[in-house]
Amino acid sequence: MKKSALTLLSLLLVMTMFLAACGNNGGSNNNSGSTNTPSSAPEESTEPSKAPEPVELRVFSTFGGTDAAREAFQKAIDEFTAANPHVKVKNDTMSANDDGFRTKVNTDMTSGNEPDLLFYFIGTDATEIINSGKVVAMDEILDADAEWKNGFAPAALESVRTADGKIYAIPLTGYYEGLFVNKKLFEENGVELPTDWEKFKAAVSAFKAKGIIPLSGPFDQSHYLIEHFVLAAAGAEGQAKGLKDGIDPNWEKGLAAMKEVYDLGAFPEDAATIDLGMAGNYYSEGLAAMILEGSWAIGGWSEETKANTTVLPFPAIPGGVGTGKDVVGGFGSGFYMSKAAYDDAAKKDATIALLKHLTNPASIKSIATANGGTPAAAGVQPEGLPQAALDGFKMVSEATSINSPIDSKVTPETFSTIRANIQPVVTGKKTPKEALEEAMAIETAAK
Known part of the structure; x- marks a missing residue:
C-alpha cells in the first residue's frame, strides 16, 4: 500500500507539472489577454522588413x-x-x-x-x-x-x-615616378642607358642629332621636371624642407641643370605650348626616347611602347647631394x-x-x-603587369629614399610660380635664383 500510494503521489506530481507547463504555453497562443507574453509578438514576427530609403x-x-x-x-x-x-x-x-x-x-x-x-x-x-x-x-x-x-x-x-x-x-x-626610357630606341641607336648624369647628357645629344625627342616634357605643366631635377640635386632632406628655411642652393643647381640639358636640345620644340597629355603621346608613339612620368602613365601607352620601356631613377646632378637612387613616390x-x-x-x-x-x-x-x-592593401599583388611596371617596383625597392613630390611641401601658389618660371629659366630670361626668390616671396606671404 505504501508503495502504491507513493506511486500515485508521484504520478499526480508529474501530471500537475505537465498541466502547469501546458497552461503557460497555451497562454501565448490564445487571445485571453494573458500577461505571460506580449500581445505584439505575433505582429513583429509577421511584419515584412522595410526597404531602405533611396x-x-x-x-x-x-x-x-x-x-x-x-x-x-x-x-x-x-x-x-x-x-x-x-x-x-x-x-x-x-x-x-x-x-x-x-x-x-x-x-x-x-x-x-x-x-x-x-x-x-x-x-x-x-x-x-x-x-x-x-x-x-x-x-x-x-x-x-x-x-x-x-x-x-x-x-x-x-x-x-x-x-x-x-x-x-x-x-x-x-605610385612611383621615374625616368621612363624606350630601350628599343637606345639599342637601335647605340646609346647607353642614362644611369648617370654624363650618360644622360650623352643620350640627349645623341637623340637630338638623330631627330628624336630626347626627353618629352612640357614647360607649363612641368611637375615631373621640377620634382626630379630638384631631388637629383638637393637630395631627400633638401627636397623635403621645401622653401620653409629659405632657398637651398641645391634647388638652384637643379634648375640650372634643367637649363643645361635644354641647351643640348633635350625637350620637344613645342615644349612651351604642349601639356602632359601631348608629352605622353610623343613618348607612346615612339617619337621621344625618355619621359619623366608616374606609374599611372604606363596603362595609357601602346602595347609596343610598354614592351619596350623600362624605368630608372633620375641620375644625381654633379655638385649636389642626390644619391642617384632617390625616388619620388608613396x-x-x-x-x-x-x-x-x-x-x-x-x-x-x-x-x-x-x-x-x-x-x-x-x-x-x-x-x-x-x-x-x-x-594599399596588405598581401595584394597586381596581376598581368608589363615588365616596365615590375621594373618600377624594383626601382622603388632599391631606392635610398622615397619622397613625396614638391607640390605637397609648398603652397599651390608657390608651386605655380615655380612652374611659370621654368620656361624663363631654361631660355635664360631668368636665373634659377631669381625664379626661386619669386616663389619664396609667395611662400612667405602665405604664412
Whole structure:
C-alpha cells in the first residue's frame, strides 16, 4: 500500500507539472489577454522588413577620361550599387593633370557643394579642407571595423597620417615616378642607358642629332621636371624642407641643370605650348626616347611602347647631394569623407559602406592592376603587369629614399610660380635664383 500510494503521489506530481507547463504555453497562443507574453509578438514576427530609403551619393575623383583605372573604378561602383540597389552613385571625374581640378575641389568644398567622397591629394593641397573641418578624421571608423582596417598595409595607413596624428584620407594605390626610357630606341641607336648624369647628357645629344625627342616634357605643366631635377640635386632632406628655411642652393643647381640639358636640345620644340597629355603621346608613339612620368602613365601607352620601356631613377646632378637612387613616390591621394555626408543621417551609413567597398582588397587589386600602382592593401599583388611596371617596383625597392613630390611641401601658389618660371629659366630670361626668390616671396606671404 505504501508503495502504491507513493506511486500515485508521484504520478499526480508529474501530471500537475505537465498541466502547469501546458497552461503557460497555451497562454501565448490564445487571445485571453494573458500577461505571460506580449500581445505584439505575433505582429513583429509577421511584419515584412522595410526597404531602405533611396540614397544618392556623389563621388568626385580623377578616375575618368584617359585614366588607366577608369573602367576598374567604375566597375567597383557598379558592384556596390548592384548589391545596394537603393543607393545611386554619381561618378564625377576630372583629370588631375588639369589645373582646374584643384580649383573645382576648392570651390565645391567652400560653396556647400561637397562631394560625399572625394579622391584628392594628400599633403599641402588638403590642408585647407582639413583645417576648415570640411572632411572628417577616419580613425574612429577604421577602429570600429577591424577587418577593414587590417586589410590595409600598415605602412600605407601610416604614410597618410597628418601632422595632428589623424588619418583623413583612406589610401587606394600608391605610385612611383621615374625616368621612363624606350630601350628599343637606345639599342637601335647605340646609346647607353642614362644611369648617370654624363650618360644622360650623352643620350640627349645623341637623340637630338638623330631627330628624336630626347626627353618629352612640357614647360607649363612641368611637375615631373621640377620634382626630379630638384631631388637629383638637393637630395631627400633638401627636397623635403621645401622653401620653409629659405632657398637651398641645391634647388638652384637643379634648375640650372634643367637649363643645361635644354641647351643640348633635350625637350620637344613645342615644349612651351604642349601639356602632359601631348608629352605622353610623343613618348607612346615612339617619337621621344625618355619621359619623366608616374606609374599611372604606363596603362595609357601602346602595347609596343610598354614592351619596350623600362624605368630608372633620375641620375644625381654633379655638385649636389642626390644619391642617384632617390625616388619620388608613396601614397599621394586618398578618399576623404565630407563632414556634410557624415552628419547626414540619410547618407552616413551608405557613404561609409561605399568607401569600404572601394577600398577593400579586391577593389584595390583591380585598380592597382589597371594603373600599375602600389596596392594599399596588405598581401595584394597586381596581376598581368608589363615588365616596365615590375621594373618600377624594383626601382622603388632599391631606392635610398622615397619622397613625396614638391607640390605637397609648398603652397599651390608657390608651386605655380615655380612652374611659370621654368620656361624663363631654361631660355635664360631668368636665373634659377631669381625664379626661386619669386616663389619664396609667395611662400612667405602665405604664412
